[in-house]
Each structure stands twice: as structure tokens, then as C-alpha cells.
Amino acid sequence: xxxxxxxxxxGVKTGIIxxxxxxxxxxxxxxxxxxxxxxxxxxxxxxxxxxxxxxVLMGYVAAKRTPRDDGLIxxxxxxxxxxxxxxxxxxxxxxxxxxxxxxxxxxxSPVLYKALTLGFDGAAGILIILLFGVICGSVAALLYYLxxxxxxxxxxxxxxxxxxxxxxxxxxxVLLSWGPMAVIADYFYTSxxxxxxxxxxxxxxxxxxxxxxxxxxxxxxxHYSHLSGGSQRGIKIGxxxxxxxxxxxxxxxxxxxxxEVLTIVGLYVLLGLGLNIVVGYAGMLDxxxxxxxxxxxxVTAVLTSPELGFYSLTFWQALPFAxxxxxxxGVLLGIPVLKMRGDYLAIATLGxxxxxxxxxxxxxxxxxxxxxxxxxxxxxxxVFGFALAQPQYIYYLILAGCxxxxxxxxxxxxxxxxxxxxxxxxxxxxxxxxxxxxxSTKLLAFATxxxxxxxxxxxxxxxxGSVYPHSFSVFISINIICLIIVGGMGSIPGVIVGAxxxxxxxxxxxxxxxxxxxxxxxxxxxxxxxxxxxLWPEVRHKIELHEDENGSGQPEDLSAAEPASQPxxx
Amino acid sequence: xxxxxxxxxxxxxxxxxxxxxxxMLMVIWGSVATLAxxxxxxxxxxxxxxxxxxxxxxxxxIATGYTMVYGVLKMINFAHGEVFMSGPFTAYFVADAMxxxxxxxxxxxxxxxxxxxxxxxVSTMIAYFLEKIAYRxxxxxxxLIPLITAIGASFFLQYMFRGLxxxxxxxxxxxxxxxxxWMIFGIRILKFQVVVIVAAIVLMVALYSFIMLTRVGxxxxxxSEDKEASSLMGINVDAMVSTTFVxxxxxxxxxxxxxxxxxxxxxxxxxxxxxxxxxxxxxxGGIGNIPGAMLGGIFLGLIESVGPSLFxxxxxxxxxYQLKDAIAFTMLVLVLIFRPTGIMGERLAVKKA
Numbered sequence: 036x037x038x039x040x041x042x043x044x045x046g047v048k049t050g051i052i053x054x055x056x057x058x059x060x061x062x063x064x065x066x067x068x069x070x071x072x073x074x075x076x077x078x079x080x081x082x083x084x085x086x087x088x089x090x091v092l093m094g095y096v097a098a099k100r101t102p103r104d105d106g107l108i109x110x111x112x113x114x115x116x117x118x119x120x121x122x123x124x125x126x127x128x129x130x131x132x133x134x135x136x137x138x139x140x141x142x143x144s145p146v147l148y149k150a151l152t153l154g155f156d157g158a159a160g161i162l163i164i165l166l167f168g169v170i171c172g173s174v175a176a177l178l179y180y181l182x183x184x185x186x187x188x189x190x191x192x193x194x195x196x197x198x199x200x201x202x203x204x205x206x207x208x209v210l211l212s213w214g215p216m217a218v219i220a221d222y223f224y225t226s227x228x229x230x231x232x233x234x235x236x237x238x239x240x241x242x243x244x245x246x247x248x249x250x251x252x253x254x255x256x257x258h259y260s261h262l263s264g265g266s267q268r269g270i271k272i273g274x275x276x277x278x279x280x281x282x283x284x285x286x287x288x289x290x291x292x293x294x295e296v297l298t299i300v301g302l303y304v305l306l307g308l309g310l311n312i313v314v315g316y317a318g319m320l321d322x323x324x325x326x327x328x329x330x331x332x333x334v335t336a337v338l339t340s341p342e343l344g345f346y347s348l349t350f351w352q353a354l355p356f357a358x359x360x361x362x363x364x365g366v367l368l369g370i371p372v373l374k375m376r377g378d379y380l381a382i383a384t385l386g387x388x389x390x391x392x393x394x395x396x397x398x399x400x401x402x403x404x405x406x407x408x409x410x411x412x413x414x415x416x417x418v419f420g421f422a423l424a425q426p427q428y429i430y431y432l433i434l435a436g437c438x439x440x441x442x443x444x445x446x447x448x449x450x451x452x453x454x455x456x457x458x459x460x461x462x463x464x465x466x467x468x469x470x471x472x473x474x475s476t477k478l479l480a481f482a483t484x485x486x487x488x489x490x491x492x493x494x495x496x497x498x499x500g501s502v503y504p505h506s507f508s509v510f511i512s513i514n515i516i517c518l519i520i521v522g523g524m525g526s527i528p529g530v531i532v533g534a535x536x537x538x539x540x541x542x543x544x545x546x547x548x549x550x551x552x553x554x555x556x557x558x559x560x561x562x563x564x565x566x567x568x569x570l571w572p573e574v575r576h577k578i579e580l581h582e583d584e585n586g587s588g589q590p591e592d593l594s595a596a597e598p599a600s601q602p603x604x605x
Numbered sequence: 606x607x608x609x610x611x612x613x614x615x616x617x618x619x620x621x622x623x624x625x626x627x628x629m630l631m632v633i634w635g636s637v638a639t640l641a642x643x644x645x646x647x648x649x650x651x652x653x654x655x656x657x658x659x660x661x662x663x664x665x666x667i668a669t670g671y672t673m674v675y676g677v678l679k680m681i682n683f684a685h686g687e688v689f690m691s692g693p694f695t696a697y698f699v700a701d702a703m704x705x706x707x708x709x710x711x712x713x714x715x716x717x718x719x720x721x722x723x724x725x726x727v728s729t730m731i732a733y734f735l736e737k738i739a740y741r742x743x744x745x746x747x748x749l750i751p752l753i754t755a756i757g758a759s760f761f762l763q764y765m766f767r768g769l770x771x772x773x774x775x776x777x778x779x780x781x782x783x784x785x786x787w788m789i790f791g792i793r794i795l796k797f798q799v800v801v802i803v804a805a806i807v808l809m810v811a812l813y814s815f816i817m818l819t820r821v822g823x824x825x826x827x828x829s830e831d832k833e834a835s836s837l838m839g840i841n842v843d844a845m846v847s848t849t850f851v852x853x854x855x856x857x858x859x860x861x862x863x864x865x866x867x868x869x870x871x872x873x874x875x876x877x878x879x880x881x882x883x884x885x886x887x888x889x890g891g892i893g894n895i896p897g898a899m900l901g902g903i904f905l906g907l908i909e910s911v912g913p914s915l916f917x918x919x920x921x922x923x924x925x926y927q928l929k930d931a932i933a934f935t936m937l938v939l940v941l942i943f944r945p946t947g948i949m950g951e952r953l954a955v956k957k958a
Contacts (some may be wrong), residue, residue: 372947560739
């Protein structure tokens with residue numbers, strides 16, 4: 036590798052990667068469908084924001100990768116990178132205008148080109164794209180040259196503004212629903228996106244807050260740690276009470292639609308915490324986890340629905356059966372896979388999940404399970420004769436379930452069994468040598484996870500009022516795995532964060548629904564490459580991962596590979 | 606062998622053997638009942654067998670990719686099913702264009718060659734970049750991490766192609782010369798099935814001889830034996846890993862075209878189930894073992910085609926064909942439980958079990 040090449044290659048390489056990334060974003064249709072929503076009313080649209088963020092990010096990476104010794108070389112590299120990135124889009128527009136790409140690529144429509152060129156025709160449009168590339172590059176370079184503190188403040192306040200724009204459908208109705216707040220809502224939001232004044236206010240406000248925190252944060256922290264044990268505890272209890280209050284009031288503040296979203300997130304938190312025990316604590320990758328969810332749902336459905344006419348128990352009478360049967364099936368499916376590890380385990384459990392789905396959907400079991408048409412007319416759960424029919428009330432049922440499951444998970448984590456699970460996760464053979472009974476430890480993990488999942492399934496069945504085999508595809512398992520990984524394996528708050536981010540967000544952004552699994556897939560790969568410990572990591576797992584990076588190293592020579600996972604972080 | 610058994614027998618083993626035994630009994634009982642009932646004639650069975658052979662040879666081609674990657678990297682390339690899908694899905698547009706211009710009917714063999722080349726090129730490219738971008742930085746990471754990456758890559762690729770080409774089922778243009786049937790040894794066989802079987806066999810022979818006879822093949826075998834030692838012997842390990850992915854991608858792309866010839870449609874999700882089945886085939890033959898994967902694929906195809914009618918019909922199960930995939934997955938689970946080294950493999954027993 037010559038010196039002359041090594042100066043430019045970072046810009047060019049990163050630029051090509053960025054170019055492919057923006058091409059994919061544009062051609063899978065993300066730009067078009069995201070542009071329906073504005074971040075700032077009629078000024079910045081969401082699709083454009085996505086492209087700009089990608090370009091800036093790539094430019095920044097290019098600057099970071101360039102060797103540090105020359106003053107301006109980073110800047111030039113960033114510009115090169117961004118120009119190449121935008122060049123890909125420009126090329127797409129040029130080609131797309133003369134050839135009908137739409138016969139192959141369904142999204143390469145004139146609407147897309149118009150969105151990319153901001154409505155300009157001819158050469159002006161191309162120039163606009165390239166100009167935006169240069170601007171993105173300059174912004175990236177600027178970010179690179181800024182002192183770290185300022186950079187952090189800028190990035191966070193801008194992302195807060197974008198976040199506020201993206202989440203308009205969450206924030207605006209909440210503000211509007213409450214008389215005096217409507218004024219604030221009108222100040223910040225239009226019918227689609229933020230107002231300019233609102234956007235500026237948010238940026239300034241967050242930036243000011245961040246600056247104060249950076250300057251004074253240390254002293255506040257030390258003030259807190261110098262408080263007496265009693266008042267520290269007081270603050271903790273106070274915040275706990277506040278949290279509880281918020282959780283209880285939440286559905287009434289949020290209204291029908293958002294409560295529905297909350298219940299879905301809650302169900303996924305339940306599922307996630309269950310799988311977290313199997314994958315996060317015990318380190319066994321279970322891809323057939325949806326099977327237990329299905330079992331919970333179907334047991335509830337069969338026992339309560341008058342449609343099949345076997346039994347007509349109430350929800351509360353059926354719930355114990357659902358959970359117990361879930362646990363039993365967890366043990367039953369756990370026994371055969373006891374000796375498997377890693378990939379074999381994953382594939383075998385995937386097989387189990389599919390077998391159960393295929394059996395449920397088949398005509399063979401139709402008289403008992405309803406076949407492809409599913410089971411309908413499942414009664415709602417009721418408390419003291421009051422049916423929990425609306426999402427606002429089902430929310431409490433799910434909240435109760437979540438609290439129970441979080442409590443059990445927390446207690447299990449620090450128990451003897453929890454430590455046994457983690458030992459097993461780190462090294463099965465060593466754990467066994469230390470006297471851990473692998474059979475009972477593994478089966479208990481499967482059983483606990485399955486129990487949580489069945490509980491979630493039972494609630495799901497009564498919430499929906501019907502179950503269909505199509506609700507239990509392998510995607511649910513992938514979804515749950517994804518939220519655990521993104522949140523941080525083995526971390527309870529991580530599961531909640533993951534569920535909110537990966538399940539709640541797509542529900543709020545309906546445009547997003549089509550790209551859900553695309554983004555999940557990309558998120559899984561990116562997390563594994565850049566931050567395998569997750570967004571809210573569990574301490575021990577993090578140490579474990581990084582120990583592995585520094586300690587054993589890689590025996591084989593990886594000279595040609597880029598050290599892709601290193602520079603990030605910041 | 607018997608002594609070792611006595612020492613290590615545990616209650617869970619007993620449970621597992623009971624499960625296995627009862628399944629075995631069910632299969633035997635079902636087969637006897639079906640044969641006794643005489644609902645199917647010899648003709649039916651022959652049709653089932655040939656269909657199974659064609660389908661199995663496709664699985665076999667995909668399975669070689671799994672098995673080779675497992676050999677060199679000791680990881681399951683979960684996204685291999687998507688490599689398989691990407692080729693024929695892209696080539697569909699070429700084939701469709703040729704169909705519209707009548708080129709397909711006037712020069713069918715050139716057209717078929719073009720479709721093969723396009724599909725194999727795309728699949729190869731996807732496999733190559735998949736390794737380079739997603740897997741290479743993770744070499745030496747804890748085992749779960751590459752696996753999760755592979756799952757992520759699999760879904761990313763699936764939905765990327767869905768976004769690019771749309772979510773419809775696309776009907777593959779029909780090659781007129783492969784319609785109809787031939788009489789071979791007095792048996793009437795559909796032409797496209799013959800084409801699929803012959804093409805798959807030719808490709809497998811080519812692939813196997815490449816691995817066994819060329820220098821590069823030798824190097825790949827060396828890398829899958831021992832990475833460190835082979836790098837000390839002057840083998841460029843990274844290049845060999847890439848080559849493995851390239852060969853696997855080519856085989857998968859070709860298999861994809863055969864699949865499209867057989868089922869006459871493509872869509873973005875078509876790789877998922879065949880991918881898992883090919884993995885099953887690779888495990889059946891002993892993962893890491895190329896001829897094993899080929900035999901495993903054919904065996905799985907046969908079982909899947911004959912199984913529903915033979916095992917389940919006699920048990921009075923309605924619409925047994927719906928349970929075809931369940932049979933394949935049951936096979937997978939059973940092999941993983943009872944014989945994780947596969948029918949032919951012994952090598953892995955030392956390394957892994």
C-alpha cells in the first residue's frame with residue numbers, strides 16, 4: 036500500500052459504501068414513503084433527512100479513518116467521500132431519466148427522481164444533488180474539526196429536533212388532548228412536522244441544557260453522591276413513585292391509538308424478558324421461541340372460546356393452564372436440544388417453531404385448533420365483572436404482567452440459578468466442571484422463558500379476541516431476538532428500550548411498516564459489528580465481550596481486512 | 606462402544622430414545638397401512654420419486670454452499686438461502702425481457718445460458734460481499750455473534766430485494782422445449798425434471814472435481830482442516846474464504862435457476878425454506894462434508910416427496926401433503942439429536958460433539 040494511495044483510499048472507499056447505502060435507501064422506496072412526513076413543515080422532509088444523515092455519517096467516518104498527520108487532508112477526504120456518495124444518486128437520476136428502470140426496480144419512478152432533485156429538471160437537478168453532497172461533506176468535516184464537547188452538543192440537539200419531528204404523532208395528540216397544552220402544541224407543530232420556530236426552540240433549548248449539564252453536571256453528580264444515605268434513598272423512592280404514577284396514568288393521557296401501541300410494546304416486553312432469560316442469561320439462541328407464544332394463545336383460545344365448544348372457562352381460569360402448559364412444553368422441547376450448542380441449537384429450535392406452526396395450520400388438527408381460519412370469539416378478561424375490552428384497560432393487565440416478569444427476572448438474575456446461567460453462557464464446559472448441573476440449569480431456563488412467553492400469548496389471545504396461525508410466524512421470534520440484541524443481551528432495561536425502539540417506533544411511523552424487517556436486519560448486522568453489547572448493556576456481558584476482543588485475539592492473519600469495528604465510539 | 610453407552614446413559618437419553626422410537630413406530634405403521642390400503646399405484650410412487658430426486662438435487666446444490674462455508678469458517682451462513690434467491694430473482698427480469706422479444710423461443714439454449722450466467726453472477730456477488738462486509742470483521746468473535754449477524758443479513762437481503770423488485774410472485778417464463786415429457790426406460794418423465802436432475806449432477810461433479818483436483822480446491826480443503834497451519838504453509842486464508850463463498854454462491858445461483866425452472870415462479874421469500882432444508886441436507890450428510898451434503902440433499906428431497914403419502918396417509922391424516930415441511934423439519938431435529946455428525950460424517954465428532 037503506497038502512501039499516495041492510502042491518503043485517498045479512505046475517502047473513495049467510504050464514499051462507495053455510502054453511495055451504495057443511499058442507492059439502496061432510495062431504491063427500496065424509503066425516500067418516497069418517508070417524504071410524506073415532514074420534520075419541519077414544508078422545509079425538511081423525513082426521506083431527505085435520512086439521505087443527509089447517511090451522507091454526513093459517511094463523510095465523518097471517512098475523516099476519522101484518514102491518518103491524522105495532515106491538516107486539510109481530512110477535509111478533502113470528506114468532500115471526496117460525500118461527492119462520490121451523492122454521485123451515485125446523481126448517476127441514478129441520469130440513468131433513470133433516459134432508461135425506464137421501473138420495469139425492474141419498482142421504486143425507480145419519476146417521483147423518486149423528483150424527490151432527489153428537489154423538483155429541479157435537467158442539469159440543475161444533478162447539480163443540486165452534487166451540491167448537497169458537498170454541503171454534507173462540509174458539515175461532516177465541520178463536525179470532525181469541532182471540539183468533542185461542542186460536537187456532542189450539536190449532534191444531540193439536532194437529533195432531538197429530528198426525533199421530535201419524527202415522533203410528531205406521539206407528542207402532538209398528547210399535547211392537544213389537554214386544554215392549556217394545545218397552545219404549546221400549536222407553537223411547536225403544524226399538521227405535518229414542526230414549525231420553524233418550534234424546531235429552532237428545541238435545538239436552542241436542548242443545546243443550552245446540554246451545555247449547562249456539561250459545565251455543571253459533575254458538580255450535580257458529586258452533590259448527589261455526597262448526600263446522606265437517607266436522602267439518596269429518598270430521591271430513589273421519590274423517582275420510583277413518580278415512575279409508578281406515570282405508568283398508571285399513561286393510557287389515559289395517551290388516548291386510544293397510543294394505548295394500543297403501548298399494549299403491543301408491553302406484549303413484546305413480556306416476550307423479550309422471557310427470551311432474555313434463554314438467550315441473554317443462559318446464552319442459548321432460541322429461534323423457535325414463538326412456539327410458546329402460540330401455545331399460550333392456543334391453550335387460552337381452546338379453553339375459553341365457545342366457538343370450538345370444548346370448554347368455556349373464563350380468562351383467569353384458563354391462564355394457569357396456559358402458563359403451565361407453556362412451561363411443560365418448554366421442558367419438553369428443551370430435553371431434545373440439551374446437548375446442542377450455538378448454531379445447531381438455533382436451527383433445531385427454528386425447526387420446532389416451524390413444526391408447531393405447520394401442525395396448527397394443517398387440516399389435520401383443524402377440528403381441535405381451527406386450522407388456517409383460527410379460533411374466534413375468545414372472551415375478554417374481566418376483573419370483578421368489568422370486562423377489559425379497551426386497550427386502555429388491557430394495558431393494566433399487561434403492565435401487571437410486565438411488573439411480575441421484571442420482578443422475577445431481577446430476582447433470578449442475582450440468584451444462584453442466574454449466576455449458573457451466566458456461567459453457562461460464558462463457558463459451558465467450565466461451568467459443568469464447577470459443579471453446575473447443565474441439564475436442570477438449561478431446562479429451567481427454557482421453562483422460565485416458555486412460561487413468560489405463554490403468559491404473553493394468553494394475554495394476546497384475550498386482547499385480540501381471536502388467534503390465527505399466521506400470527507405466529509418465525510418473524511415474531513426474529514423480532515424478539517432483535518429487540519434483545521439491540522437493547523443489550525441480558526439487560527432488563529435493555530429489553531424495554533429495545534421493545535420501545537423496535538416495536539413502538541414502527542407502530543407510530545406507519546410509513547416505516549414496509550421496511551421493518553429490512554431495518555431490523557441492518558440493525559442486527561450493525562449492532563454486531565459496532566456495538567455487540569447493545570444500547571443498554573448488561574455490565575458483565577459487556578466485560579465478557581471486550582475481554583474477548585483484547586485477550587484471545589484472532590489467531591489468523593487479517594491483514595487485508597479493514598479494522599472496521601474500531602474507530603466508531605467517539 | 607457398549608461400555609461407553611452404559612456409563613453415559615441418563616434419564617434424558619431414555620426420554621429421547623422413547624421419542625425417537627415412537628416416531629419410528631409411527632413411520633413404520635403408517636407406511637404399512639398406506640401400502641396395505643393400496644391407494645397409490647406404482648406409477649404414483651415413481652412420480653413421487655422422480656419429483657423428489659429433482660427437488661433433492663436442488664437442495665444438494667444449495668447444501669454444498671452451506672457445508673463448504675461451515676468447513677472453512679465453522680459458522681452457519683444463515684443468509685445462504687438469500688444468496689440462492691437473489692440470482693434467479695434478478696435473472697427473472699433478463700428472462701422476461703428475452704421472452705417478450707421471442708429470443709427465448711428462438712434460441713432457448715443461449716437464453717438458458719444467459720439466465721444461468723446472470724443468476725450465478727448475482728448470487729456470487731452477493732455471497733462475496735456478504736462475507737467481506739458482514740462476516741470478515743467478526744472472525745474470532747464469540748460464536749453467537751456471527752450467527753446473529755447472519756440472521757440479520759438474511760432478513761436484510763430478503764427485504765432489500767423485496768424493496769428493489771417488489772413483493773409480487775413473478776411467473777418465470779416457460780421454456781417451451783422443456784415442456785412435455787420423455788420416455789426413459791419405459792417411464793414417462795417430465796422434461797424439465799430431467800433437465801434439473803442432469804444439470805444439478807453436472808454442476809455437482811464440476812464442483813467436486815474443482816475442490817478435489819485443483820490447487821485452489823486443495824487450499825480450501827487445507828483451510829477447512831486447520832486455518833493456522835495452512836496460513837503458515839503460505840495459503841492466503843482470507844482469499845480462500847472468499848473463494849469458498851464465491852463457489853458456494855455460484856452453486857446457489859445455479860440451483861436457484863433450476864428451482865425457478867421447476868416451480869416456475871420467484872419471489873423474495875423463496876430462499877428461506879429451501880435454505881433451511883438445504884441446511885438440513887448438509888447436516889444429514891455430515892456438515893463440512895461435500896459429497897455428504899449432496900447425498901443428504903437428494904435423500905431429503907426423496908423423503909419429502911414420498912414421505913407425506915407413505916408415512917402419514919396410512920395413519921388417516923387428512924391432507925398429508927400440507928405436512929411436507931413438517932417432515933423435513935422433523936428430520937432436521939432428529940438428525941441433530943441422534944446423529945449430529947450426519948450419515949456420512951465422522952470428522953466433526955471430535956471437534957464438536
